Amino acid sequence: SNFRVEDTDEAQLKLTxxxxxxxxxxxxxxxxxLKDSEQQDVVRTSVNSALVNNLIPGETYEFSLQASDGTTxxxxxxxxxxxxxxxxxxxxxxxxxxxxTMCITPEKENWKHTDVKKDQKTSEFTxxxxxxxxxxxxxxxxxxxxxxxxxxxxxxxxxKLVSNTVKSETWISMWLNYYCELDVPSIPDVAGExxxxxYFNSMFAHKQTFTVV
Numbered sequence: 314s315n316f317r318v319e320d321t322d323e324a325q326l327k328l329t330x331x332x333x334x335x336x337x338x339x340x341x342x343x344x345x346x347l348k349d350s351e352q353q354d355v356v357r358t359s360v361n362s363a364l365v366n367n368l369i370p371g372e373t374y375e376f377s378l379q380a381s382d383g384t385t386x387x388x389x390x391x392x393x394x395x396x397x398x399x400x401x402x403x404x405x406x407x408x409x410x411x412x413x414t415m416c417i418t419p420e421k422e423n424w425k426h427t428d429v430k431k432d433q434k435t436s437e438f439t440x441x442x443x444x445x446x447x448x449x450x451x452x453x454x455x456x457x458x459x460x461x462x463x464x465x466x467x468x469x470x471x472x473k474l475v476s477n478t479v480k481s482e483t484w485i486s487m488w489l490n491y492y493c494e495l496d497v498p499s500i501p502d503v504a505g506e507x508x509x510x511x512y513f514n515s516m517f518a519h520k521q522t523f524t525v526v
Contacts, residue, residue, distance in 0.1 A: 314330065314331050342380070342383065347369075369464075370512060371396070406450055413519040417429075419445075429447060436524065443500070447493075448494075461513055
């Protein structure tokens with residue numbers, strides 16, 4: 314009972330709860346999913362709290378609790394809406410200082426923006442192709458070594474979640490001469506129209522429509 318949420322850290326939630334009768338011998342399973350979605354994730358914990366990472370800003374999630382043997386659901390379902398994302402700001406720059414250009418990923422290892430030909434800059438892909446972004450900054454940034462979580466959220470034309478992937482890099486390693494190259498972990502291989510949202514440390518950086526043909 315009495316689920317509580319701390320969301321002071323934009324990159325994660327801390328959930329706590331109360332229980333009577335002691336913690337189960339093998340601990341808890343905190344189950345969670347997007348509201349109205351059957352795809353469920355789980356966090357194991359041996360205390361009455363858990364950290365949940367990589368949630369999508371602005372989305373509503375459902376949480377439930379089980380003993381680790383999975384036999385019983387305790388306390389019903391708890392629903393929580395993640396706060397709407399702020400626009401990215403940090404390292405001396407913000408989202409408005411960035412220009413994103415989608416492209417077909419060059420086959421060259423450790424490719425740079427100069428390796429992308431004009432006809433490869435596109436938002437239309439064939440099944441099996443890889444997609445990337447060239448990001449250009451229009452102002453000076455602070456080249457620090459802070460870790461940046463880069464989150465890629467892809468939805469279909471109806472807004473249904475297709476994938477949610479997070480990769481991490483240090484800020485300084487992302488940039489060279491005001492350019493950054495971002496490889497999208499994967500795009501759908503089913504023909505259709507999609508949108509991709511990019512977040513840096515859970516702050517909104519870019520949104521774009523693309524198609525798979």
